[in-house]
Amino acid sequence: MAEIIDGKALSKSIRAEVKEQVETLVQETGKTPHLVVVLVGEDPASQSYVKAKQRACERAGIKSTLLRKDDTIKEEELVQLVEELNQDEAVHGILVQLPLPDHIDANRVIDTIEQNKDVDGFHPLNIAALQIGTPGILPATPKGILTMLESVGIDLQGKKALIVGRSNIVGKPVLQLLLRKHATVTIAHSRTKDLKKECLEADVLIAAVGRANMITGDMIKPGAVVIDVGVNRVDGKLVGDVDFEAAKDVASHITPVPGGVGPMTIASLLQNTIECFETLVK
Ligand code: NDP
Numbered sequence: 001m002a003e004i005i006d007g008k009a010l011s012k013s014i015r016a017e018v019k020e021q022v023e024t025l026v027q028e029t030g031k032t033p034h035l036v037v038v039l040v041g042e043d044p045a046s047q048s049y050v051k052a053k054q055r056a057c058e059r060a061g062i063k064s065t066l067l068r069k070d071d072t073i074k075e076e077e078l079v080q081l082v083e084e085l086n087q088d089e090a091v092h093g094i095l096v097q098l099p100l101p102d103h104i105d106a107n108r109v110i111d112t113i114e115q116n117k118d119v120d121g122f123h124p125l126n127i128a129a130l131q132i133g134t135p136g137i138l139p140a141t142p143k144g145i146l147t148m149l150e151s152v153g154i155d156l157q158g159k160k161a162l163i164v165g166r167s168n169i170v171g172k173p174v175l176q177l178l179l180r181k182h183a184t185v186t187i188a189h190s191r192t193k194d195l196k197k198e199c200l201e202a203d204v205l206i207a208a209v210g211r212a213n214m215i216t217g218d219m220i221k222p223g224a225v226v227i228d229v230g231v232n233r234v235d236g237k238l239v240g241d242v243d244f245e246a247a248k249d250v251a252s253h254i255t256p257v258p259g260g261v262g263p264m265t266i267a268s269l270l271q272n273t274i275e276c277f278e279t280l281v282k
Pocket of ligand 1: 141164165166167168169170171188189190191192195208209210211229230231232261262263265
């Protein structure tokens with residue numbers, strides 16, 4: 001039976017640390033870290049993510065402001081709003097919740113965010129820093145995944161890691177972070193020929209696809225570490241990309257859904273907000 005990597009508990013302890021850091025920073029600077037979240041439209045999943053992020057900020061003593069915009073907002077208006085937030089000295093972090101409506105070029109909006117206020121770590125300069133290995137804001141979900149692996153003492157050096165999914169927000173940045181830790185990394189995607197074969201070779205398997213239970217128990221190498229990023233709703237219940245019940249009997253470590261990567265994404269976002277604040281204010 002695998003050791004469960006408890007993202008909820010780890011996130012709680014990180015959020016408590018952040019709260020202490022915020023108290024110290026407020027004392028030192030007389031200023032309160034302030035995150036502005038921009039939400040365009042009424043997408044229910046986005047609304048619930050934003051709500052969770054705001055609640056976590058409030059509990060950690062970080063001021064958070066939600067700017068809600070109608071999904072008819074023009075790209076130009078959104079870009080202008082971000083530019084205003086860039087200029088505002090009382091704003092230390094800017095998060096534009098994705099996805100944006102089809103008529104808006106999300107890349108242009110993200111490119112507009114000032115690099116030092118980019119709490120999501122999606123700005124091209126932060127992505128370049130990640131690639132090169134220079135200081136920058138790390139994307140929240142990949143950062144949370146690395147923190148989880150470190151929390152249970154997984155030594156990645158020389159390990160074979162497989163990431164299933166090549167998105168800009170999860171798969172590709174996770175690749176960079178695992179490389180930094182000297183893993184030998186493969187990325188699989190929808191055109192991969194024999195996914196099961198690739199999975200069975202992986203000492204560390206990271207699933208970030210968005211297809212419920214697609215990684216079955218017989219695809220996991222005995223003793224592998226399994227990180228399930230997927231969030232899927234099946235009959236009103238949240239499930240991951242990994243068939244947890246089967247996988248837990250084969251893996252050495254596994255993250256649950258819910259209570260795994262999700263809470264860690266939020267914890268990392270708070271850490272990033274503090275990092276931005278320190279860069280801008282201290
Ligand atoms: P994307 O939809 O951007 O990417 C999905 C990836 O999965 C693509 O690279 C796609 O390949 C690949 N894929 C699709 N079908 C298959 C298949 N049959 N076999 C192998 N690969 C396949 O998703 P995201 O990275 O944004 O998110 C992935 C999942 O993680 C979602 O469930 C999302 O909700 C969740 N998520 C969870 C977060 C958290 O905090 N817990 C944060 C972010 C995401 P191709 O490129 O070829 O199309």
